Amino acid sequence: MTTTDPATDPAAPAAREDLDERAAKLDAADPLAGLRDEFIGSETPLVYFDGNSLGRPPRATxxxxxxxxxxxxxxxxxxxxxxxxxxxxxxxxxxxxxxxxxxxxxxxxxxxxxxxxxxxxxxxxxxxxxxxxxxxxxxxxxxxxxxxxxxxxxxxxxxxxxxxxxxxxxxxxxxxxxxxxxxxxxxxxxxxxxxxxxxxxxxxxxxxxxxxxxxxxxxxxxxxxxxxxxxxxxxxxxxxxxxxxxxxxxxxxxxxxxxxxxxxxxxxxxxxxxxxxxxxxxxxxxxxxxxxxxxxxxxxxxxxxxxxxxxAMQDTLSILDRVGIEAVRAKSLALTSFAIDAADGLLGPRGVTVASPRDPGARGGHVTLSHPAMRAVTARLWCEDVIPDYRDPAGLRIGLSPLSTSFAETLRGLRAVADALDAEA
The missing domain is CATH 3.40.640.10 (Type I PLP-dependent aspartate aminotransferase-like (Major domain))
Structure with a gap:
């Protein structure tokens, strides 16, 4: 995975530091953060933005x-x-x-x-x-x-x-x-x-x-x-x-x-x-x-x-029973809100628009980002172990599974989207 050059990144350097600090604070305060270790693959650098299509397997499975x-x-x-x-x-x-x-x-x-x-x-x-x-x-x-x-x-x-x-x-x-x-x-x-x-x-x-x-x-x-x-x-x-x-x-x-x-x-x-x-x-x-x-x-x-x-589903149902769906929803809202803010800062200057509701109460667990190059961007990201999915018209969809996704992973993935857009441009 490449990283955006701060010298050419429209969001650098202050915004970059703010996003890093914010992601770290959100992860530190996240009551569900420890559950991430219960899923296979969470320890790798791969960024998984497709939990709304196929979730990671729990280790207990x-x-x-x-x-x-x-x-x-x-x-x-x-x-x-x-x-x-x-x-x-x-x-x-x-x-x-x-x-x-x-x-x-x-x-x-x-x-x-x-x-x-x-x-x-x-x-x-x-x-x-x-x-x-x-x-x-x-x-x-x-x-x-x-x-x-x-x-x-x-x-x-x-x-x-x-x-x-x-x-x-x-x-x-x-x-x-x-x-x-x-x-x-x-x-x-x-x-x-x-x-x-x-x-x-x-x-x-x-x-x-x-x-x-x-x-x-x-x-x-x-x-x-x-x-x-x-x-x-x-x-x-x-x-x-x-x-x-x-x-x-x-x-x-x-x-x-x-x-x-x-x-x-x-x-x-x-x-x-x-x-x-x-x-x-x-x-x-x-x-x-x-x-x-x-x-x-x-x-x-x-x-x-x-x-x-x-x-397999019984293991995640057991986790949901343990933590409660309200806690999952709170984490989901925090993840998607952070993703939208990061997308505005990192991707907005590159012509990306948010094609999902900005009102948290009207939004589910995924966010769609729109840009004419998103089909090619998705293909490029998959080759770099950043896994969103693509939906017409021109939408890159990021599914943020609250039990297995961190804020740092979300930020890392969105920076990779910025790199891929630059490469396609």
Whole structure:
């Protein structure tokens, strides 16, 4: 990794000293600083700005995976299903509910990929609403939502004879109550929104938006992929109907680890999920001639649970249980605020703009920096062990995982961005 020459750095020398001093003070005062050592790779000089896409693995996961292979899989073999594995999707789901998304027990389960779970819940919600009121044929979604969400909305609408009402939004501001109020009505079946926008990091007012949808008689499905484990979520208190979130970002479940689904207890018996598999049947081992759905969250399972994929996330959930999501949010806000201030000083003179909300209350756990050269800058940085990611249009996205990222690492990475911009120029 190169370092910017103070003689040519627009932020040097006073600003450089101020940023170094500020980062050091913030790290010294950080109550979560000691947790950084619990993650593999944190001791290296690599700068990791992609914790919002794939979190670092906890060191405890090495022993957990090894023990599982030797003792549970190797030692217990198929007996493991009766002894613990059949319950694991629900046990871990309840833990996610308690420590990450504000959900009482019996409403969250770990199962398929994010896409599959979104499909199940979105289609189930649409069908249930349409069955009660045939006039409800619309799915509402914003044009800046994550591609999977938009593709699913389009596909389900065509599959079920419905239609999509698209909300055009400011990519740096997200969906507001005023905008949503103008999009929902008597024909709305379900609304699909992301709690934290994948591109800008905008944090939606989920409680208010849920109320707006409910006032129009619609159900709401929240995508929690960029918020679970990073910002406080209160599914029960906010009156959320349905939610889906991934576990490989801030929950550090590993590449492709299975997602979780939340279904409020009041809806569980009335929703028929569309992928009817043996694991969601009332009597899993009866293997009868007809499908009869189980009660509760089991009915939202389909096939055999991916047990190995559920293991790693338990270590981060244990940390979250220990420190509390409010402490994580406080660190996240401090990191992103510091990153924006540093970007203003180091990168602003180089033409970089902040494409994320500056209001901390409207910002999730990542910050997007905009400049026409950011695609090339990202590629250059990866070769130098500085790992952000790129999102069109012209956005370099830095994901600052509060449990494993320091302020000094953040500053080191932003200085590398400045060097890369200079090199591209």
């Amino acid at each position: 090495v022993d957990r995976l090894s023990s599982f292979v030797v003792d549970e899989w190797g030692g217990r073999l198929i007996r493991g299903w009766d002894e613990s594995w059949m319950k694991l999707p629900f046990d871990i789901g309840d833990t996610i509910g308690r420590v990450a998304i504000g959900a009482a027990a019996g409403q969250t389960v770990v199962g398929d990929s994010t896409t599959v779970l979104l499909y199940k819940l979105l289609r189930a919600a649409f069908d249930a609403q349409h069955a009660v009121d045939p006039a409800r044929v619309e799915i509402v979604c914003d044009t800046d939502n994550f591609p999977t969400d938009r593709y699913l909305v389009d596909g389900i609408a065509r599959e079920r004879g419905g239609r999509v009402r698209w909300i055009d939004v400011d990519r740096s501001a997200g969906v507001t109550a005023e905008v949503l109020s103008g999009a929902v009505g008597a024909e709305t079946a379900v609304v699909l929104l992301s709690h934290v926008a994948y591109r800008s990091g905008h944090l939606a007012d989920a409680e208010t938006l849920t109320r707006v949808a409910h006032d129009a008689g619609a159900l709401v499905l929240w995508d929690l992929c960029h918020s679970a484990g990073s910002v406080p979520v209160e599914c029960d208190a906010w009156g959320v109907d349905l939610a889906v979130g991934c576990t490989y970002k801030y929950l550090n479940g590993g590449p492709g680890s299975p997602a979780f689904a939340y279904v409020a207890a009041r809806h569980q018996q009335s929703l028929a999920q569309p992928i009817q598999g043996w694991m969601g049947a009332a009597d899993v081992f009866a293997m009868g001639p007809e499908y009869v759905p189980a009660d509760g969250m089991r009915r939202f399972l389909s096939g055999t649970p991916p047990i190995v994929g559920m293991l």
